[in-house]
Amino acid sequence: MTEDERRAIEQDCLKLIATYAVAADHHDAEAFVGIFTEDGEWIRPKASLKGHAALRDFMVRRPRDVLSYHVSSNAVVTVTGPATARGISYATVYRHEGHAGGEAPLTGPEAIVEYHDDFVLTPAGWRIAARRSHSIFRRA
Known part of the structure; x- marks a missing residue:
């Protein structure tokens, strides 16, 4: 694998990490589901969602009056083969319930979350095969 090929894989996987945050925050179920493999x-920590149907159902059921923003950072992708990679990233999560539009009050982060991802190359491009998330800090 050339250095350019490795960098291209890293960039594709980093885009999946960013798309996860933007899709979740904008209630975009199709974009959210689209970053994962079919299975x-x-x-x-308390539940797992497997497959496009379960992921889509989760997104569709999210309350529309809950405003969240996942500020992603410290993403590192390690290419492990021509069709596999893994990643780690952090997100500082801001959340406001009862949002009716406009600017929301800023009360500080709700949580800092760590993600561990397994990426695979599919016929449609790079996708997340597994994403493990857990809170490192959570507001008391």
Whole structure:
């Protein structure tokens, strides 16, 4: 694998990490589902979601009056093969319930979350096969 090929894989995977945050924050179920493989899994501390149907259902059911913003940072992608990579990233999550539009009050971060991703190359491009998330800090 050339250095340019490795960098291209890293960039494609970094875009998936960013798309996750933007899609979640903008209630974009199709973009959210689209970053995962067909059988992709989001593994969270209290529940896991596996497959496009479960991921889409989660996004569609999210309350529209809950405003959230995932500020992603410190993303590192390691290419492990021509069709596999893994990543780690952090997100500072801001959240406001009862949002009716406009500017929301800023009360500080809700949580700092760490993500561990397994990426695979599919016929449609790079996708997340598994995403494990857990809070490092959570507002008391």
